[in-house]
Structures are given as structure tokens and as C-alpha cells.
Amino acid sequence: MRLAEQQAQSTDKGHGRVEIRSIRVSSELKGYSDWPGLDQVFQIRRRWPSKGEWHEEVRYGVSSLSATVGIPERLLKLKRGHWTTDRIIDKTISFVYTL
Secondary structure (H helix, E strand, C coil): CCCCCEEEEEEEEECCEEEEEEEEEECCCCCCCCCCCCCEEEEEEEEEEECCEEEEEEEEEEECCCCCCCCHHHHHHHHHHHHHHHHHHCCCCCCCEEC
């Protein structure tokens, strides 16, 4: 099933800082790519204040979860846990790119 672009946002407060995370998810590329298992693509944008200025990080990734299972809110939650684990292991993330 292909769905139009979907979005979600979360705001986390912890350790004395605020972080706003938003995700855009699309299944429009399914069937147009040779990427094995590609079902959806996503963009995650993180914003946080530091020393009076706002900072931003944008990452892109792919998911094998279908649009009905991998809803934006779920992917946002799953990717947050994945990034934490990756940072601890080797500070790199497979299939997710930072611009």
C-alpha cells in the first residue's frame, strides 16, 4: 500500500535541554528502487537550543516497514532508540545520512 507523505513531531525535555524532532515519511519510492526491502523513505529533523542559538540536524533513511505498520510516530520512536544504540557502539549509522 502506498500512502501520501505523512508527518509527526515530538518534543523531549531531559537533562536540562529541549529537543524537537519531526519526521516526514513516504512510501512513494516503493517499486521504483532496487534497494532490497525498501518500503518507505524518511527524513528526520532534530532542533535544539544551545547557548542562545537554535541548532538543526537532518537525516535521511529507509525502512522495510510498510506504511500501515511503520506509521510516522512509530518510526520516530524506533529511530530515536536506534540512534542512541549506534552512538554508543561506533558513532555511525547505517543507511541514515546527515547533511
